[in-house]
Amino acid sequence: MEKGNSSSSSPVLLIQGDQDQNTPLHGCGMKSAGLVKNNRFIIYKGAAHGLFVTHHKRLNSDILHFFKEIEGSACVF
Numbered sequence: 001m002e003k004g005n006s007s008s009s010s011p012v013l014l015i016q017g018d019q020d021q022n023t024p025l026h027g028c029g030m031k032s033a034g035l036v037k038n039n040r041f042i043i044y045k046g047a048a049h050g051l052f053v054t055h056h057k058r059l060n061s062d063i064l065h066f067f068k069e070i071e072g073s074a075c076v077f
Contacts, residue, residue: 011073012039013066015059017047040066 014036016029023029025043033041042062047055 009038011066011070012036013063014039014041015044015051015062016042017044017049017051017055019046019048020051022049 014029014033016023016025018025020028029041029043033039044051044055044058052059
């Protein structure tokens with residue numbers, strides 16, 4: 001991801017586990033959050049790369065909550 005990708009004003013949800021060894025938090029998630037405007041960055045404590053399996057209930061809840069928050073806003077998808 002490069003700074004040129006940050007021009008969109010559409011809301012972006014970023015979720016990452018703090019124990020992810022494949023894509024380390026400081027090199028990926030935090031960097032992305034710094035480059036992407038209008039983002040919601042959620043860090044799951046104790047979650048690794050497969051959080052969609054290990055934390056699926058929370059993940060689904062956070063995604064649904066995010067979409068409910070942006071519902072009706074002027075988003076470009």
